[in-house]
Amino acid sequence: MAPRLRYYGKKRGDRRTGSHTLGSAADALFYAIFLLIGCGGLAALIVFLVVPEWRVNNEFVECTCTVTDRQIAEKEGDDGKLYRAEIEIEYEVGGVTHVKRTYDSATAWDRPGSYAGDREAAQQILDQFVVGEERVCWYDPADSNKVVLVRGNRWWIWIIFIIPVSFIVIGGGGLIYRLLHWGKSAEYRAAMAQRGADRNGFSRNGRPDRTFPNIPAGADITNSPGTTLAYRLPISASPGWKLFGILLVCLFWNGIVSVFVVIAVSGHLEGKPEWFLDVFLIPFVAVGIGLIFLFLRQFLVTTGIGPTMVEISDHPLAPGGQYRLFVSQTGRLQVNSLVASLVCQEEATYRQGTDTRTETREVCREEVFRREAFDIQRGFPFEADIELTVPHGAMHSFKAEHNEIQWNLIVEGDIAGWPDYSRCFPVIIRPNDGRNEP
Amino acid sequence: MNDRSVTILFDGNGRVYEPGQVLAGEYRLESVDPGSVKSIEVSVLWYTEGKGDEDMAVHEFWQFSADDGDWIDPMRPARFSTTLPNSPLSYDGVILKVRWCVRVRVFYHRGKDLVGQQAFQLGGVPPVEVSTS
Numbered sequence: 001m002a003p004r005l006r007y008y009g010k011k012r013g014d015r016r017t018g019s020h021t022l023g024s025a026a027d028a029l030f031y032a033i034f035l036l037i038g039c040g041g042l043a044a045l046i047v048f049l050v051v052p053e054w055r056v057n058n059e060f061v062e063c064t065c066t067v068t069d070r071q072i073a074e075k076e077g078d079d080g081k082l083y084r085a086e087i088e089i090e091y092e093v094g095g096v097t098h099v100k101r102t103y104d105s106a107t108a109w110d111r112p113g114s115y116a117g118d119r120e121a122a123q124q125i126l127d128q129f130v131v132g133e134e135r136v137c138w139y140d141p142a143d144s145n146k147v148v149l150v151r152g153n154r155w156w157i158w159i160i161f162i163i164p165v166s167f168i169v170i171g172g173g174g175l176i177y178r179l180l181h182w183g184k185s186a187e188y189r190a191a192m193a194q195r196g197a198d199r200n201g202f203s204r205n206g207r208p209d210r211t212f213p214n215i216p217a218g219a220d221i222t223n224s225p226g227t228t229l230a231y232r233l234p235i236s237a238s239p240g241w242k243l244f245g246i247l248l249v250c251l252f253w254n255g256i257v258s259v260f261v262v263i264a265v266s267g268h269l270e271g272k273p274e275w276f277l278d279v280f281l282i283p284f285v286a287v288g289i290g291l292i293f294l295f296l297r298q299f300l301v302t303t304g305i306g307p308t309m310v311e312i313s314d315h316p317l318a319p320g321g322q323y324r325l326f327v328s329q330t331g332r333l334q335v336n337s338l339v340a341s342l343v344c345q346e347e348a349t350y351r352q353g354t355d356t357r358t359e360t361r362e363v364c365r366e367e368v369f370r371r372e373a374f375d376i377q378r379g380f381p382f383e384a385d386i387e388l389t390v391p392h393g394a395m396h397s398f399k400a401e402h403n404e405i406q407w408n409l410i411v412e413g414d415i416a417g418w419p420d421y422s423r424c425f426p427v428i429i430r431p432n433d434g435r436n437e438p
Numbered sequence: 439m440n441d442r443s444v445t446i447l448f449d450g451n452g453r454v455y456e457p458g459q460v461l462a463g464e465y466r467l468e469s470v471d472p473g474s475v476k477s478i479e480v481s482v483l484w485y486t487e488g489k490g491d492e493d494m495a496v497h498e499f500w501q502f503s504a505d506d507g508d509w510i511d512p513m514r515p516a517r518f519s520t521t522l523p524n525s526p527l528s529y530d531g532v533i534l535k536v537r538w539c540v541r542v543r544v545f546y547h548r549g550k551d552l553v554g555q556q557a558f559q560l561g562g563v564p565p566v567e568v569s570t571s
Contacts, residue, residue, distance in 0.1 A: 185543050185551075187481040191499035214495070214526045346534040348490030359489050361533045363566045393564045395529050400493035403486045403534050431457060431525055431561060 024178060031174030038167025045164060048111065049157050056105045057151050060138035065091035065147075067129050068099065072122045075115055082115035085125035091137055093144040102137075104150050216399050218316055218428035226311030228326045233310045233409065233425040239302040246298050250291040257281070257288045297419045306330030306381070308411050308423045310340075312388075316428040317407070319394040325386040327369065327411060332378040336414040340369040340386060342427075344394065347404040366391055368409075390429060397428045441469040444542045444554025454559045455522050461558065462519035465542045470512040470552075477503035478510060479543040482520050484560075489533035497523055527561030532568055 069088035074081050086101040101107075103125065106114035116122070129135070129149075140146035181189055198210065226232040260281055267274045306329065313324040327340055344364035350357055369386045376382045388409075398405040409425040448463040455461055461482065467475075479501050485494040498520040502508040518540065529536040541555040 185479055186494065187479055187483060187496050187499060187541060187543065188501070190483070190494055191481070191496040194496055212525045213497075213523055346488075346531050348488055348533045350489060350491045359533060361531075363532050393562070395531070395563045395566075396525060396527060398526050398529070398536070400486065400495070400526075402491040402493050403488070405529070405531070405534065431527055 024182060028175060028178040028182075031171045031178060034167050034171025035175055036171070038164045038169075038171055041164030041167060042161070045157070045160060048109075049160075052105045052109055053153065053157070055140070056108075056138060056148055057153070059141065060148065060151070061141050062136060062138050063091055063093065065089040065135055065137040065149075067131050067133050067135060069101075069131060070126050070129050071101075072119065072126060073101075073115075077115065077117065080117065081119075082117055083119045083122040084115045085122045087126075087129050087149055089135070089137060089147070089149065091139065091147065093139055096144070098139075098144060098147070100145065100147050102147050102149060105148055108146050108148050212396075212430055214400055215397050215430055216428055218397075218426075221426065221428060222315050226326070229311040229313045229324055231312050231315050233312055233315075233427065235308070236408065236424040236426050239298070239423070243295070243298045243302045246291070246295045250288075250295045253291055254288040257284045261285065301419055301421045304331065304418055305333065305413065305415060305421055308413075310409055310411065310425045312409075312427070316397075316430045317390050318430055319390050319396075319432045320392040321390050321432075323388045323390075325368065325388045325409070327384045327386060328381050329376060329411075329413070330381040331376055333376045333413075333418070334416040335371075335374050335376060335382070336416055337370065337372045338374075338382070338414075339367060339412045340384075341410050341412070342366045342368055342388065342390065343408050343410050345406050345408070347406060349402045364391065364394065394429060396431045442552050443468045444544065444552060446540050446542060446554055446556035448540075448556065448558065452558065454562065457522055457524040457527070457561060459522055460519060461522050461540070462517070463540065463556075464515040464517045465540075465554070466515040467512040467544060467552075470544065472512055474546050474548075475504065475510050475512055476545045476547045477501060477505070477508075478516075478545070479541075480516075480518050481541045481543075482518075482522075482538075483541060484526060484528075484536055484538045487535040487537060488531070522560055527563050528559040529563050530565035532566055 066089065067087060068090050071086050071088075073084050073086045076082070084107060085103050086107065087103055088099065088101045090097060090099050092098070104114070135149060137147050137149050138151060221233060222231050224232045224234065260277065264274060264277050264281055267277070309326075309328040311326040311328075314321075317323060325340070327338075329335075329338060342365070343362060345360050345362045347358060347360045350359075368388050369384060371384065374382070394407075395405055397407055407427050407429050409427055410422060411425070412420065412422045414420050444465055444467055446463060446465045448461065452461075465480065479499070481496050481500075482498040483494060483496045486492055498518075500518065502510055502516075504510050526536050528538055537557060538560045539555045539557045541553065544552040546552070
């Protein structure tokens with residue numbers, strides 16, 4: 001018999017064979033710890049920063065003092081010496097004379113945060129005070145030993161609040177979610193999520209259409225009318241944007257690598273070569289050269305090969321359905337082959353440790369058009385009318401949070417003297433409604 | 439106590455259904471003590487299997503709770519019925535599979551819940567043939 005509580009589990013996607021109760025408890029504990037840390041941090045901020053500053057500004061009593069000495073106090077920090085300005089003053093409260101070293105509220109309460117690594121900043125504060133001069137100070141009526149020489153609000157205190165508040169929001173939100181779903185089955189949670197989505201008029205895919213659940217509506221595919229057929233299909237990634245993306249990656253990578261290359265080359269020029277750095281850099285430089293090659297290739301494809309247009313007679317498609325397809329290719333090209341295919345691929349997203357990975361697998365490819373050895377002249381685009389038949393028994397398009405089935409019309413060109421290119425036009429296939437049954 | 443189980447039967451012993459068709463049947467609890475059941479959830483749902491993390495969605499959901507005054511008699515079979523949706527259809531792909539089932543989850547006043555499920559196929563999409571070449 002399986003134990004009631006399993007402390008470990010074998011991962012199968014989101015499913016685990018371990019105890020669900022223990023998992024929920026661990027989750028709740030994790031969020032509770034987050035919440036506690038946030039509350040503790042918030043309380044500490046209020047007690048140690050906000051309240052003292054508020055009291056200094058509103059409750060401390062003004063009086064006159066004499067500066068008797070000044071110094072920069074030092075202490076050892078984790079990263080070296082830390083400094084703060086300390087002004088020694090003499091002041092009288094109720095007939096009693098006090099001598100104190102102070103500056104602001106942090107110094108008066110001797111907070112660790114009163115020290116900083118910037119000695120010059122401390123010196124600048126020191127320079128504002130002259131020994132023997134009279135100044136205004138403010139002392140605590142409840143403890144006249146607490147005295148400050150400056151008042152005011154430090155705006156950065158409120159920025160620090162972001163940290164504990166973030167912990168409280170994440171921890172509190174997670175804990176409330178966990179407690180609300182405590183003891184609820186996965187089916188119950190899914191049903192409630194579904195009802196919530198229906199109430200809002202949006203499904204998981206951001207589409208209000210519940211006629212075909214988990215099939216993208218494809219509104220962006222039919223919002224552009226064609227000149228020859230009903231719809232002009234949008235390309236999945238514009239060659240221009242692809243080129244821009246590759247350029248950014250290329251610049252980023254080679255920008256960083258070039259710094260180290262300059263260091264390595266300088267070492268050689270100065271007669272102090274660093275061979276370890278040279279060897280270490282080889283794979284990074286190779287990747288950089290590869291990216292440059294990729295950019296040049298994409299540049300040629302984008303600028304040399306004209307736009308590809310695909311229009312279709314109807315959309316969405318259905319298994320067994322027959323459609324007209326119009327393909328147009330511009331440019332001045334000597335084409336070895338031009339192929340159009342209807343391609344289905346599965347896409348699965350999964351977590352592996354802390355990484356999220358996506359795997360795709362092509363499961364169906366139907367060649368719908370092929371033409372070989374022809375020329376395209378500038379100003380005279382190649383045009384082809386094609387009959388497209390969606391395979392009987394084809395699975396419909398499908399989109400869920402982690403899994404997807406995509407259908408694309410892919411136009412691939414083999415051009416003499418140019419890199420091969422491939423352009424992808426997504427389409428939606430819906431289940432057959434009986435009209436196209438064989 | 440170890441013989442507790444849930445039996446789910448579809449009318450006419452059906453296994454394959456088309457979108458829009460009515461899926462009806464009954465479930466019965468075996469070796470379950472009367473009065474021990476706190477609540478029962480009946481779901482018609484699909485879930486994914488394969489390489490990706492699991493997705494799941496419930497098409498129809500019924501909950502019967504003794505605390506809410508629902509009459510739960512484990513000795514008598516209970517019926518369910520729903521009109522099946524247009525999608526997603528059952529699918530047997532390479533790295534993704536979509537499965538449909540009726541799942542009955544029984545919560546007891548004390549102890550671990552009991553789950554039984556019966557798979558069925560929605561639509562007639564043939565399995566993807568994996569090329570070995």
